[in-house]
Amino acid sequence: MATNKSKKVNFTEFLKNVFFPKFCFGCGRVGTYLCPECTSKLQIIDRDICAICEKASYFGLTHNNCKKRYSIDGLKSFFVYEGLAKKIITKIKYQLVSESIDDLVATINIESFKKITDFCNLFPGVILIPVPLHEKRKAMRGFNQSEYIFSIIAQKLGIEIKNNLVMRTKHTDPQAHMKSPRARMENVKGAFEISENVKDRSFIICDDVWTTGSTIKEITLLLKQNGAKKVCALTIARVYV
Numbered sequence: 262m263a264t265n266k267s268k269k270v271n272f273t274e275f276l277k278n279v280f281f282p283k284f285c286f287g288c289g290r291v292g293t294y295l296c297p298e299c300t301s302k303l304q305i306i307d308r309d310i311c312a313i314c315e316k317a318s319y320f321g322l323t324h325n326n327c328k329k330r331y332s333i334d335g336l337k338s339f340f341v342y343e344g345l346a347k348k349i350i351t352k353i354k355y356q357l358v359s360e361s362i363d364d365l366v367a368t369i370n371i372e373s374f375k376k377i378t379d380f381c382n383l384f385p386g387v388i389l390i391p392v393p394l395h396e397k398r399k400a401m402r403g404f405n406q407s408e409y410i411f412s413i414i415a416q417k418l419g420i421e422i423k424n425n426l427v428m429r430t431k432h433t434d435p436q437a438h439m440k441s442p443r444a445r446m447e448n449v450k451g452a453f454e455i456s457e458n459v460k461d462r463s464f465i466i467c468d469d470v471w472t473t474g475s476t477i478k479e480i481t482l483l484l485k486q487n488g489a490k491k492v493c494a495l496t497i498a499r500v501y502v
């Protein structure tokens with residue numbers, strides 16, 4: 262029976278490859294969304310920074326003298342946001358190829374996961390929160406890429422994830438259209454609401470890219486104003502500074 266089943270699966274795979282062939286996002290080679298050669302070109306972040314001053318910081322924790330009452334407590338990212346990583350993330354954002362996300366997560370090595378696990382362990386009972394899309398945008402795209410990516414990562418880390426704890430109630434223009442960090446900040450101001458009590462709980466807000474961090478900082482402010490204990494960020498990629 263098992264043999265028959267695997268034969269059937271292989272045949273389905275075969276048909277899929279014939280009608281929906283995979284092409285490497287990096288070099289266009291057929292057969293995979295990320296070929297081993299391109300995977301080896303993805304730059305892993307080797308230097309953590311403080312989310313406020315963007316200077317080097319141990320473990321990505323916010324410097325004590327950079328902290329204010331409602332500041333973010335830390336930031337971790339997997340890859341440098343340029344070249345191939347940028348290309349992959351842009352593709353994933355606008356076309357759901359769930360297998361391509363699986364392939365991307367598969368490129369994250371064990372050491373990177375170990376670092377993230379150690380980071381999460383600093384905040385007992387921490388819950389992952391993917392940055393929400395407004396319902397309108399979600400309906401337009403058909404999915405929220407951060408929810409999808411981080412549901413796989415949460416499973417790997419063994420950490421709880423909640424998609425609806427933070428909701429985007431204001432329909433805003435895409436952050437990429439904003440010219441300055443100030444405009445990005447203004448654009449997301451008051452754009453979110455929470456759906457449950459967050460007092461004394463800790464959270465890690467997850468997104469695909471950290472650019473200026475304005476969206477994540479706005480959610481941090483909301484959570485902390487409502488009594489959250491610690492709030493950090495985890496992103497797939499970060500602009501390298």
Ligand SMILES: [Zn+2]
Pocket residue numbers: 285286287288289290295296297298299300
């Ligand atoms: Zn390739």
Ligand SMILES: [Zn+2]
Pocket residue numbers: 311312313314315316323324327
């Ligand atoms: Zn700092």
